[in-house]
Amino acid sequence: MMLVIDKPAGLPVHRGPQAKGRVIPVLTDHLDALRFGLPRRPEAAHRLDKDTSGCLVLGRHPRAMAQLNQMFRDGRVGKTYWAVVEGEPAEEEGLIDFALAKLSPDRGWWMKTDPAGLPSQTCYRVLGRGRLDGAPLAWLALEPLTxxxxxxxxxxxxxxxxxxxxxxxxxxxxSGGPGLHLHAHELILPLYPKREPIRVAAPAPPHLHAALAACGWAPGETFPKP
Structure with a gap:
């Protein structure tokens, strides 16, 4: 029914308006190679930002896409992201609750906090703290509730x-920065009613390694700390 791939950072999932008139590689250019005998190519069942790496679910046929799309819409898919942030959260865990709205009509997908915006909640947990080049960092597990x-x-x-x-x-x-330190690390999908949910995790990409190691991550560590 599905494939889960580890999308690299910097690769858009779809060809958006910004790519008009330019040759920009996108994930959909490569999906025909993932048919594995089926007549149609798989399609992405949800979204990841261009600069976010990690787990991306592909539905292999229309029936699978309908089921996966509904699971994501209903919030039944568990999602954990790893992020390295600049600074130090005061608490070890908590809930971020800021409504969000578009920054302005001419800024595309850029967003801002806005009490009149759509309700938006994220749970966070600190997995480690450290310093890199003298600056404080924190390694977080983020679980978006919206x-x-x-x-x-x-x-x-x-x-x-x-x-x-x-x-x-x-x-x-x-330009020339360290790359976005946001990684779609783990998905938990209750795909079959009478079976355990499917749990998939993607390893941290190389551009996160130095900052994660400064916060106590060990190379090869895949699943979140309990």
Whole structure:
């Protein structure tokens, strides 16, 4: 019914308006190679930002897509992201609760906190703390309870600890930065009613290794700490 791939950072899932007139590689260019005998190529069942790496679910046929789409809409898929943030959350865990709205009509998908916006909630847990180049960092597990555009990035920035490498909401330069330190680490999918949920985790990509190690991560560590 599905495939789960480890999407690299920097690869858009779909060809958006910004790619018009330019040759920009996108994930959909490669999906025909993942048919594995089926007449149609698989399609993405949910979204990941271009600069976010990690687990992406593909539905292999229309019936699977309908079931997966409904699971994501109903919030029945468990999602855990790893992020390295600049700064130090005061608490070891908590709930970020900021409504979100578009920043402005001419800023595309850029978002802002706005009491009049859509309700948006993210649970966070500190997995480690450390310093890199003299600056404090924290390694977080983020669980979005809603699915707003750029939710994790805006929520972290609005909390006072932007995600490392965030060129829009953080302090990273527009070019030459360390890359967005946000990784779709784990998915838990209750695909079959009478079986245990399927749990899939993607290893941390290389551009996160130095910052994660500074916060106590050990190379090869895959599943979240309990």
């Amino acid at each position: 699915g707003r555009t750029h939710q994790l990035r805006v929520h972290c920035a609005a909390s006072g600890w932007p995600i490392r490498g965030d060129e829009i909401y953080g302090t990273a330069p527009r």
